[in-house]
Amino acid sequence: MIRFENVTKVYARGARPALDQVSLEIERGEFVFLVGTSGSGKSTFLHLVMREERPTAGKVFVAGRDLSLLSTWKVPHLRRQIGAVFQDFRLLPNKTVFENVAFALQVIGKPRHHIMTTVPDVLEMVGLAGMEKRRPHELSGGEQQRVAIARAFVNRPSILLADEPTGNLDPTTSLGIMRLLDRINRTGTTVVMATHDDEIVDQMRKRVIELSTGEMVRDQSRGVYGSGR
Numbered sequence: 490m491i492r493f494e495n496v497t498k499v500y501a502r503g504a505r506p507a508l509d510q511v512s513l514e515i516e517r518g519e520f521v522f523l524v525g526t527s528g529s530g531k532s533t534f535l536h537l538v539m540r541e542e543r544p545t546a547g548k549v550f551v552a553g554r555d556l557s558l559l560s561t562w563k564v565p566h567l568r569r570q571i572g573a574v575f576q577d578f579r580l581l582p583n584k585t586v587f588e589n590v591a592f593a594l595q596v597i598g599k600p601r602h603h604i605m606t607t608v609p610d611v612l613e614m615v616g617l618a619g620m621e622k623r624r625p626h627e628l629s630g631g632e633q634q635r636v637a638i639a640r641a642f643v644n645r646p647s648i649l650l651a652d653e654p655t656g657n658l659d660p661t662t663s664l665g666i667m668r669l670l671d672r673i674n675r676t677g678t679t680v681v682m683a684t685h686d687d688e689i690v691d692q693m694r695k696r697v698i699e700l701s702t703g704e705m706v707r708d709q710s711r712g713v714y715g716s717g718r
C-alpha cells in the first residue's frame with residue numbers, strides 16, 4: 490500500500506536529511522506506529538505519502554502508484570484515498586459536528602442524499618450520535634478528535650495517516666481514540682500513526698518503525714515504543 494525505495498528528503502541545501510535513504514513497505518490493512526524523537530522525520534514521512542512534499546532522491550509508491558509520475562492534477566485523487574488526523578484536530582470552528590464531517594464529502598462533490606445517510610452512520614461509528622449540532626468548542630478534546638477521525642474516514646479512504654492523534658489527550662481518552670483507530674483498521678484501512686505515546690505503543694503491540702535523525706533504525710512486528718526492552 491505504501492512503499493519507500495531509498496527515499497531521502499533534504500529540505501534546505503546543506504541541511505542534514507530529514508529522511509535518509511529510507512526503504513520500507515507497508516501492506517494493505519497493516520497498522521504501523523512511527524516512532525522517534527522530535528525531528529527524527531516522522532511528519533516528513535507522512536507528508537511524502539500525501540505528496541505534500543516530494544523526495545530529494547528515491548521513490549514513494551502509494552496504492553501501486555509511483556508518486557514521482559503522478560501529475561499535479563491527479564494529486565487530489567490520491568488524497569481522496571488518504572484520510573489524515575492531527576494532534577490539533579483542525580476542525581472548522583464555525584461549523585457543527587455534522588457540517589464538519591459533511592464538508593469532507595461536499596468538497597469532493599458527493600450528492601446530498603449520500604451525505605445525509607453517510608454522515609450519521611460515521612458519527613454513530615465514532616460514538617458521537619446525538620452530538621451532530623454541537624460546535625467544536627462545545628466538545629471535549631477526545632470528542633473533537635472523534636469528529637476529526639469521522640471526517641477523515643467518512644469517505645472510506647484506503648489509508649489513514651495520524652500525526653500524534655493522542656498528543657493533546659489524557660491517557661484514558663487516548664485509549665478510546667486508539668480503540669477507534671483499531672476498529673477502523675479492522676475494516677481493512679491501512680493505518681500509519683506517528684506518536685510519542687509510549688504507553689499506547691506498548692499496549693497495542695503493532696508493527697513499530699523507528700526513525701532516528703532521518704534513518705530507519707528499527708522495524709519490529711508486535712513492537713514496543715523503546716528499543717532494547
Ligand SMILES: Nc1ncnc2c1ncn2[C@@H]1O[C@H](COP(=O)(O)OP(=O)(O)OP(=O)(O)O)[C@@H](O)[C@H]1O
Pocket residue numbers: 500501506507525526527528529530531532533534
Ligand atoms: N518544511 C520544512 N522546511 C525545512 N526543514 C524542515 C521542514 N519540515 C521539517 N523540517 C526538518 O526536518 C527534520 C525532520 O522533521 P519532522 O517534522 O519530519 O520530524 P518529526 O519526527 O515529525 O518531529 P516531531 O516529533 O517534533 O513532530 C527536522 O530537522 C526539521 O527541522
